Structures are given as structure tokens and as C-alpha cells.
Amino acid sequence: MIVITAPTGQIGGRLLSLLLEAGEELRVVVRDPARLPESVRDRVEVVTGSHGDAATAERAFAGADAVFWLVPPDGSVPPEQAYLGFTRPAARAFAELGVGHVVGVSALGRGTPLAARAGLVTASLAVDDLIAGSGVAYRALACPSFFENLLEEAGSIRAHGVFTDTVAADRKAPLVAVADIAATAAGLLLDRSWTGAASVPVLGPQDLSPDDLARIMTEELGRPVRYHRESLEELRATLLGYGLDAAFVEGMVAMKRAKDEGLDAGVARSASAGTEFARWCATTLKPAVLAVPEAADAR
Numbered sequence: 001m002i003v004i005t006a007p008t009g010q011i012g013g014r015l016l017s018l019l020l021e022a023g024e025e026l027r028v029v030v031r032d033p034a035r036l037p038e039s040v041r042d043r044v045e046v047v048t049g050s051h052g053d054a055a056t057a058e059r060a061f062a063g064a065d066a067v068f069w070l071v072p073p074d075g076s077v078p079p080e081q082a083y084l085g086f087t088r089p090a091a092r093a094f095a096e097l098g099v100g101h102v103v104g105v106s107a108l109g110r111g112t113p114l115a116a117r118a119g120l121v122t123a124s125l126a127v128d129d130l131i132a133g134s135g136v137a138y139r140a141l142a143c144p145s146f147f148e149n150l151l152e153e154a155g156s157i158r159a160h161g162v163f164t165d166t167v168a169a170d171r172k173a174p175l176v177a178v179a180d181i182a183a184t185a186a187g188l189l190l191d192r193s194w195t196g197a198a199s200v201p202v203l204g205p206q207d208l209s210p211d212d213l214a215r216i217m218t219e220e221l222g223r224p225v226r227y228h229r230e231s232l233e234e235l236r237a238t239l240l241g242y243g244l245d246a247a248f249v250e251g252m253v254a255m256k257r258a259k260d261e262g263l264d265a266g267v268a269r270s271a272s273a274g275t276e277f278a279r280w281c282a283t284t285l286k287p288a289v290l291a292v293p294e295a296a297d298a299r
Contacts, residue, residue, distance in 0.1 A: 001063055002189055003027045005051040006070040007044075008035040010148055011105060014182035015068055015189075016040060022190055029060045052086035057093040064097070066189050069104040071127060075239070078247035083123035087130055095134040101192045102131055103185050106140035108174070108264045110199055118263055119254030132197035139188050141181055142199040144174040144264045147280045150213075154288040157217070157225055164228045166235055167260040169211045174264055176204040177275035201267045205274045213277065220281035221289055232257060 002019060006012040007028040019026055020043060027045040030036060036046070049056030052071075061067060069090065074082045094102060106128050107121040115125060128140040153163040167173070184202050188194070208216075210227040217225040232253050239249040255263075 001025050001027060001065050003029065003060055003064045003067045005029050005060075005068060006072055008032075009070065009072070010146075010178045011182050011185070012068065012070060013037075014179055015185050016044070018182060018186040019189065020044075022186070024190070027060065027064065029056065051090060054089035054092070057090045058097070061090070061093045061097050061099055064099050066101040066103070066192055067094070067099055068185055068189060069102055069131065071105075071124070075242075075244035075248045075252075077245055079120055079123040079251040082248060083120075083127050084130060087127045091130050091134040094131065094136050099136055101137045101139075101189070101194075103139050103141065103188045104128065104131060105181065105185075106142055106199070108142045108144055108201065108267060109258070110142065112263060112266075114258040114261060114263045117254060118258035119251035119256075120248075121255050121258065121263065123251065128197075128199070137192070137195050138197040139194065140197075140199045141184055142201045142267075143176055143181055144203060145176075145259070146181075147175055147177045147204075147275070147277060147284070150285055151288055154285065154291075155293070157221070157285075158289045158293075161224050162226055162228050163210075163213070163217075164230050165210060166230050166232055166256045167210060169227055169229060170209050171260060171262075172207040172209045172212070172265070173259065173262075174203040174207050174267070175277065176202050177280050180204065180274045201269075203267060203269055203274070205269075205276055207265075208277060216278050217281055217285070220278055221286055 002024050004012055004016055007016045007030055027047060029047045029051040031050055033046050033048055047060040051057060051060060071083055071086050107124045109115045109118055109121050110125055116122060132138045150163060156162050181202050214225050214227045236249055236253050239252060
């Protein structure tokens with residue numbers, strides 16, 4: 001029995017499909033079962049609730065051989081609560097119920113001078129320590145930023161040919177497609193011969209700077225795309241304007257600052273396999289940019 005948390009998310013949804021194709025017995029934990037694709041609802045056991053809730057965790061992880069763990073983003077509370085507070089009930093359940101293996105989504109940066117002051121990344125690394133301390137065999141998928149973050153910029157790219165971040169335009173860093181994270185998780189969950197606790201970097205095939213991204217997007221989208229560097233002060237004001245928790249916002253700002261100082265750099269690639277950014281642009285970003293906005297449809 002493999003349990004998948006966050007099965008309707010970008011990573012969990014892909015992982016669910018991969019494990020169903022492999023013929024695994026699956027259980028999913030989901031707040032709203034209606035969000036599961038109809039094609040899979042009758043093929044998995046469903047536990048309704050939040051996997052950060054103690055009672056739900058006990059029901060979800062009873063009898064589980066392995067668990068895919070992902071902390072969903074929650075900007076309404078401070079990072080310690082959003083990450084460690086959310087995970088503590090599950091870590092207790094892993095130990096009490098004898099779960100054997102856990103694969104979690106985490107971040108790069110462990111062992112670097114920046115790790116202790118990287119905001120949300122620092123909290124994510126603390127989650128890894130908490131789970132590893134429960135006694136399970138644990139693999140933390142150490143990920144950089146996702147290609148899919150650019151989907152939030154599709155409207156700006158469509159209307160203005162601009163995408164925004166806070167790092168220097170020439171700062172090269174790894175990036176990864178969520179499909180590659182799901183594939184790595186699936187491999188670890190299907191072959192559970194590993195023991196102990198360790199990080200598994202999931203880096204994507206190459207390091208890219210915002211200027212590199214702009215050049216590749218321009219080529220693949222067939223329209224000019226340029227990078228706009230936003231200041232950390234502007235980012236802070238924008239996030240606070242959305243009503244996010246102030247401590248969570250500071251965690252986001254600290255993470256962005258650390259990434260600009262090289263938090264994700266320096267990890268050696270064991271292989272170049274993975275989704276190329278140009279391919280992802282052509283298959284995923286381009287349709288999103290070319291899509292007609294809903295407001296235009298209404299007119």
C-alpha cells in the first residue's frame with residue numbers, strides 16, 4: 001500500500017497516474033474527493049481530510065508500506081506552523097504505525113551557509129529532519145524552482161512580453177519540471193530497497209538564468225519575451241497586499257534573497273536526463289500563453 005498526499009496537485013496528480021500505470025495498490029488523502037479525476041476515483045482508496053490533521057493521518061497511514069509526502073502551500077500562517085506544525089502529526093503516525101518508507105518534496109540548500117537563513121527553504125529542510133527522526137527510511141527530493149512557476153506569468157507574457165522574479169538576470173541556477181519530480185518519486189516508491197535518510201537532488205538538465213529563460217521563451221513562443229527584476233521590497237509589498245501572513249511573507253523574501261545569493265547552485269548532476277526547458281515551453285507554456293483569456297471569451 002502506497003499513500004499519496006496532495007494527489008490533486010501538480011506533482012501528486014502526475015505521481016498518481018504513474019503508480020496506477022504500475023499497478024500499485026494506492027490510497028490518497030484529499031480534502032475534496034470531487035477534485036480527483038473520475039477515471040481514478042474507483043481505482044484508489046480515498047481518505048477524506050487534511051494530511052496535516054492527526055486523526056486523518058492515523059486513518060491514512062495505517063497499514064501503509066510507503067508514503068509520498070508534500071506540504072501544501074499555506075500563506076495564512078507563519079512558516080513554522082505551515083511546515084513543521086503541519087508535518088508533526090504525520091511524523092508521529094509514521095513512527096506509531098510502522099510506515100517503512102517516505103518520499104518527500106523538499107528543497108536544495110542543505111549543508112550550505114545559506115540554509116539557516118533561507119526562509120521557507122529553512123522550514124522545508126527542518127521538515128526533512130523531523131520525518132527522518134521518526135525512524136522511517138526517508139528520501140527528500142531536493143528541488144530547485146519549478147518550470148511551472150512561469151505559468152503564473154502566462155498572462156503577463158501574453159499581454160506585455162514580460163516575466164518577473166527577484167534574482168539577478170544573469171544568475172544561473174537549476175530548474176526542474178514537475179513531471180521529473182513525479183517520475184523520481186515514482187522510482188523511489190516502486191523500488192524500496194533503500195534504507196536510512198538522504199537527499200536526492202532533482203535538478204533538471206541544465207542551469208539557466210532569467211536571461212536564458214527569456215531567450216528560450218522568445219524562440220519557442222515566437223514573440224519577444226524579456227525579464228523584469230522585481231526588488232525584494234516590491235515583492236514584500238505585493239504579498240502583504242494579498243493578505244498573506246507577515247511572517248510567511250518574510251519567509252518568502254528570505255528564500256528569494258538566498259536563491260539570488262546562490263542557494264541552489266553547486267550541486268553536481270549525476271545525469272543530464274530530464275525535461276529540457278525549450279521542450280516544456282513548447283508543450284506547456286506556449287498553449288497557456290496563446291490561450292484566450294476568459295474575459296475575452298465572455299465578450
